[in-house]
Amino acid sequence: MSLYSYLLISIIIFTIGVYGIITQRSGIKILMCIELLLNSANLNLVAFSSYNGNATGQVFAIFSIAIAAAEAAIGFAILVALFRLKDTINLDNINILRW
Amino acid sequence: MFSEYAALIVLLPVIAFVFTLFLGKKLYSGGALLPIAAIAGSFIISLGIFLEIYPADGMVQQSFPWFAGMNLGILIDPLAVVMLMMVSFVSLLIHIYAVGYMSHDPARPRYFAETSLFTAAMLSVVLSDNILQFFVSWELVGLCSFLLIGFWYHKPSAAAAAKKAFLVTRVGDVLFLAGIVLLYVNMKLLVDNGTLVVESQSYILQFKTMFEAIKLIDGTQLTYITLLFFGGAIGKSGQFPLHGWLPDAMEGPTTVSALIHAATMVTAGVYLVARTFPMFVATPSTISAGVPDALLIVTYVGGFTAIFAATMGLVMNDIKRVLAYSTVSQLGYMMLALGTAGTVLGAKAVGISMFHLLSHAFFKALLFLCAGSVIHAVGTNDIREMGGLFKKMKITGTTMLIAALALAGIGFPFESLGMPIMNIGTAGFFSKDAIIEGALEYGEVTHDMIPYSFAIIAALLTSIYIFRLWFMTFTGKPRSERHSHESPGVMTGPLMILAIFALLFGFSQLGFYGYLEKNFELMDVNIAVHEGEAFHPSAFLILLPVIVGVLGFLISYAIYNKRMINMSKIVSSGNPLYKLLYNRYYEPKIGADLIGVKLTHDVVARSGEFVDRKIIDGLIIDNIISNTLLKLGEIIRKLQTGVVQNYASVTILGIVLLLILLKLKFGGT
Numbered sequence: 223m224s225l226y227s228y229l230l231i232s233i234i235i236f237t238i239g240v241y242g243i244i245t246q247r248s249g250i251k252i253l254m255c256i257e258l259l260l261n262s263a264n265l266n267l268v269a270f271s272s273y274n275g276n277a278t279g280q281v282f283a284i285f286s287i288a289i290a291a292a293e294a295a296i297g298f299a300i301l302v303a304l305f306r307l308k309d310t311i312n313l314d315n316i317n318i319l320r321w
Numbered sequence: 322m323f324s325e326y327a328a329l330i331v332l333l334p335v336i337a338f339v340f341t342l343f344l345g346k347k348l349y350s351g352g353a354l355l356p357i358a359a360i361a362g363s364f365i366i367s368l369g370i371f372l373e374i375y376p377a378d379g380m381v382q383q384s385f386p387w388f389a390g391m392n393l394g395i396l397i398d399p400l401a402v403v404m405l406m407m408v409s410f411v412s413l414l415i416h417i418y419a420v421g422y423m424s425h426d427p428a429r430p431r432y433f434a435e436t437s438l439f440t441a442a443m444l445s446v447v448l449s450d451n452i453l454q455f456f457v458s459w460e461l462v463g464l465c466s467f468l469l470i471g472f473w474y475h476k477p478s479a480a481a482a483a484k485k486a487f488l489v490t491r492v493g494d495v496l497f498l499a500g501i502v503l504l505y506v507n508m509k510l511l512v513d514n515g516t517l518v519v520e521s522q523s524y525i526l527q528f529k530t531m532f533e534a535i536k537l538i539d540g541t542q543l544t545y546i547t548l549l550f551f552g553g554a555i556g557k558s559g560q561f562p563l564h565g566w567l568p569d570a571m572e573g574p575t576t577v578s579a580l581i582h583a584a585t586m587v588t589a590g591v592y593l594v595a596r597t598f599p600m601f602v603a604t605p606s607t608i609s610a611g612v613p614d615a616l617l618i619v620t621y622v623g624g625f626t627a628i629f630a631a632t633m634g635l636v637m638n639d640i641k642r643v644l645a646y647s648t649v650s651q652l653g654y655m656m657l658a659l660g661t662a663g664t665v666l667g668a669k670a671v672g673i674s675m676f677h678l679l680s681h682a683f684f685k686a687l688l689f690l691c692a693g694s695v696i697h698a699v700g701t702n703d704i705r706e707m708g709g710l711f712k713k714m715k716i717t718g719t720t721m722l723i724a725a726l727a728l729a730g731i732g733f734p735f736e737s738l739g740m741p742i743m744n745i746g747t748a749g750f751f752s753k754d755a756i757i758e759g760a761l762e763y764g765e766v767t768h769d770m771i772p773y774s775f776a777i778i779a780a781l782l783t784s785i786y787i788f789r790l791w792f793m794t795f796t797g798k799p800r801s802e803r804h805s806h807e808s809p810g811v812m813t814g815p816l817m818i819l820a821i822f823a824l825l826f827g828f829s830q831l832g833f834y835g836y837l838e839k840n841f842e843l844m845d846v847n848i849a850v851h852e853g854e855a856f857h858p859s860a861f862l863i864l865l866p867v868i869v870g871v872l873g874f875l876i877s878y879a880i881y882n883k884r885m886i887n888m889s890k891i892v893s894s895g896n897p898l899y900k901l902l903y904n905r906y907y908e909p910k911i912g913a914d915l916i917g918v919k920l921t922h923d924v925v926a927r928s929g930e931f932v933d934r935k936i937i938d939g940l941i942i943d944n945i946i947s948n949t950l951l952k953l954g955e956i957i958r959k960l961q962t963g964v965v966q967n968y969a970s971v972t973i974l975g976i977v978l979l980l981i982l983l984k985l986k987f988g989g990t
Contacts, residue, residue, distance in 0.1 A: 244970045
């Protein structure tokens, strides 16, 4: 596959992620969409790395994955705590800071 | 070799300040040894520089660029070097004394850190080579003064006194700053049109450049500039009408009063006038023929303050307040000297005034330290509760008597009367006599004897109040059952050293005058001296200052030691004159009640409130503005939905728009 196809797939994944973040109301779904964004970016990194014959991008992608794991762990922990407190993870109902 | 380390004079106490502040609690005696060592270092360097530049009539000049055509620099000329030695020496002695005096205070590290910072700032005032650095250091000493007056901040009166000192001197400082700005504007104008050339390595606000510009600046402008400078000096040196803060400043520890409010900081105003003296001399004479306007005002403010403060010193019962009024009065003398002698003797006036400044620093610091020793022993400030202390405190009593003799100017002018013996007397005798003589000569030349009469009457009052203080404290029977004892050696040692200076410093008079006269020659400034016919006052006039000094002593002796006159009739609330003096001419009342409450609160604030409540809110627009704004706010706050997704959508929309715009602008793929 050419670089172009990788980028196309990456764009498709990214767009799905953005769409999900904007439209979804469930906290878990939004977190999953954020993961999609991150991974589309990772895909880009790896694709360019292989295209240029340079390992830097792949190393970067590994970093990114590690950090994404940490982020997901914290995000889900927050959601679990929120669910215990409010019995919901629907973001529309979590608006105590709102006017 | 010492000249190269001139910057250390200021830096050593600064380093001591930092270390004492942060580590003082862990060090011996609250970290007192660090400032003492640092200030001793400053003193040694100052002394070394003096010994280097004195034989060759040299100066030390160092300068570094700072910002925008300003510089930081060091200028040690004769004027600065004598002041440097005095400040570091007196500060050193007072720091040593404070080890004993403050030994019971838990906040010693703070005390020693602040006095150390004060010393650094004061030394920096003295050796500045430009007016801006002078001003910055001047503000720093003001800050230290504020901190140290309010050292016992848990006492409401001390906190109030600190605030008052800060605010009142601020009035003067604003005037001083305005003077600097006006001077800068004038000089910048001259530089821009090419009249004034600032050489490389020179800067626009350096004293050197300022003195070069004197001839070029318009006379009226020069009068304004010098008077604004003098306004700063009035604030710092407690001259009328900004004198009220200095007696209140006695709320601080006595050592602070001795160091800041007697020997050093309050003399900074006099030093400022002496420093910029060529400018004062060069102002045109429009009010009185032959007298530069600025000097005329300096004369009258100083002379009036001298007599005005002395009258209040007569009736105070707080030992430190008497001394505070005495300080105000003596500072008035120094101003008077600059004004009168400046008119008739030119540059010599700086020598006369500075000589009194230095001898005053020695004997007034001594008086305060003795007062501190008494307070330390007795535990009260009120001289009515003291009495008979001489038997128990011989050293303090003797040194204080020496200081009192110096303040009253006791001595005998053998030589001036044509006898083949030199003049013999205390330091104050030499320095004060010269001032009174200068005022007399001023009177002869200008036929204006008012400054002279101010000086003579103030000398009489000075002698009365200081011996009243001494007799009431040390003689008679104890008037209260207080346990008292002589202070420890660490306190009496500095007393004795200062007493030696108060006794013997006067004999350096002629050498001192000769040395300081060269000061402005070294700066390439020529001050015209009006050499009239040689001035020979009659023997009576020569003796008059001594006569009034002795007279004051006798009056106090009769009243307060022998009790020959019953004072209870005079000293009563029924006597309007006593009431006026005891209430300090109602100055605190005028300041707080009239200006503070009546004027500021009742007139300005109330009318402001009226305009706001009744006119802006009430009549004209009836809350339209505020209601509209409130409603608008209600609408706009809805924009902040608090929903993260909305924010994300808008962000993404923005990025997309940005990309489209970039695409349209630059094209390409």
